[in-house]
Amino acid sequence: MLFNSKELWAERQKLADSIGGLVAEGKVDEARIAEGQVKQLDITLEQVLADEAALRDSARIAEPAARATFGEQILGPRDAFDGIEFGFKAEAADPSVVHVPGPTEVELELPGKPADLLSNFAATLPSVPSSGSVSFKQRSRQIGGPDTWGGVADGKSAKKAKVIYTWKDAVANKEAIAGYVPVSKDTLKDYADLLSIIEGDLLIDLGEKENAKILNGSNSAGIVGVLNTPGIIEFDPAEFDLVAAVGGLYYEAIRCMRTEVMKTARRVPTHVALHPDIKTAIDLYKTSTGLYQVLGDGVIWGMVVVEDFECDGILVYAPACAKKRPVHNITVELGYVNEQFIENELSILAEKTTALQVVYPDAFCYASKAKLDAAAGKTS
Incomplete structure (x- = not known):
């Protein structure tokens, strides 16, 4: 309804x-x-x-032009009529089947791609420009820790605790993300059309592809996404005593994952990225008394919820522990592809080059939906 x-x-x-x-x-x-x-x-x-306002704005219809009656089709316009003579003949449409079409309107505005439906994972990461691929030190695990000294016993001095902090060399390789749209030369003269193509389509598509790369990228010579970065915490729900219901398991897993990040990375995660299907299951999860566990305020266990179709599971993280490294601003170019020179066409090419630098991998804790669902099935 x-x-x-x-x-x-x-x-x-x-x-x-x-x-x-x-x-x-x-x-x-x-x-x-x-x-x-x-x-x-x-x-x-x-x-x-918003929909009602758009409907009102689109309701402007021009007045229909007056159409000639059947008699006017036979006799012609009144002001040009000079009478008829013997042998006169004229044709007109049968008045019993005359169809008067409704008024028409031509919309010249191109419907653009709707803006991003949801805020995505990449939008939560800080962005720091770079001049190219970035070589950096990535924080690794710590071996040992300070301890009390055992002193001297039986003339032999006890060894003091050894602490080893480790880092490893890493490279954030740059990768170009680009796409082109073939258009007619006439379109190049139409500002509204160009604006719709560049801002309403290409820019949105580039942003969505960049997010997919930053989250799931697996190009060893380009962007390696967060979920494929060695050192992130792989959460195994089978190791925890979680409830059987899927929605409840998701809800409790997020809390356990938050603790895992705090224990391992010594960071308090502030965001949780999850697939909209998982968010729906959490929102619809009810307690034994029939009350909803979560009321959809966009925050779970003190963390901002980021719904992302590219995230096939749950990712609990601290955004400051990774950063986007754009190499240059988005460029827009015009050029010919293949036979376009003789086909009165050109192509609009949009391109951006960026890299991903994950400094603290253990500040990201991921659980796949498949593992979570399997755990729910085993305990039910």
Whole structure:
């Protein structure tokens, strides 16, 4: 069932008014559920208002031109009529089947690709420009730690504790991400068309591809994504006593993964990236009393939720422990490809070159959806 903005607003007001009454009656859990529903309605209402505004803007229709009647088709225009003579003949459409088409309107604006639906993983990482591929020291594991000295016993001095801090050489290789769009030469004169192609399509596609590379890249001569970086924590749910229900297992796994990062990397993770299917399962997970465990406020266990279709699982992390290293700004060029010179076409090419530098791999803890689901199946 579709609701318009007035109906949604009325529903929101009814829910908002009920919160105070529920709190007064001591029904705190029900009040929190209602509060979460109000937030969800606000999101829906914003979209509906935008859709209604767009519909109103697109409703401008030109007045239809007057069409000749059957008699006017036979006799011609009144101001040009000089009478008819014997032998006169004319044809016109059968008035019983005359079809008068509705008014038409020509839209010259190109529908662009919608902006990013969700904030992605790459958008949460800091970005520091570089002049090319980056050689750096990557933090590795620590061996030993300070301890008390055992002193001298029986004339023999005890050894003091040895501490070894380790780093390893790493390279953040640059990689070019590019794509081109063939267009007619006439399009090069149309500002609106070019703006739609460059900003509404190519730029969005480049950003999505960059995010996929930064998360899942496996090019040994280019970008090696975070999930393929040696040293990140591979979370195994089988080692923990988690609940059987899938939604609950996801929810508890995130908390355990947060602790693993703190213990291993001595960092407090601030973000959790997960696939929208996992976020949905968490949102719909209910306690034994039938109440939702999470009310969809965008924060789980104190960490900002980043829904990303490229993340096939759960990634708990501290963004400052890795950074994007763009080599240069995005470039846009025009040129010919193959037979375009004689086909009145050109190509618009957009390109960006970037690298990924993961300084603290153990500040990233990943669990695949397959492993999490398998663990839920074994315990159920």
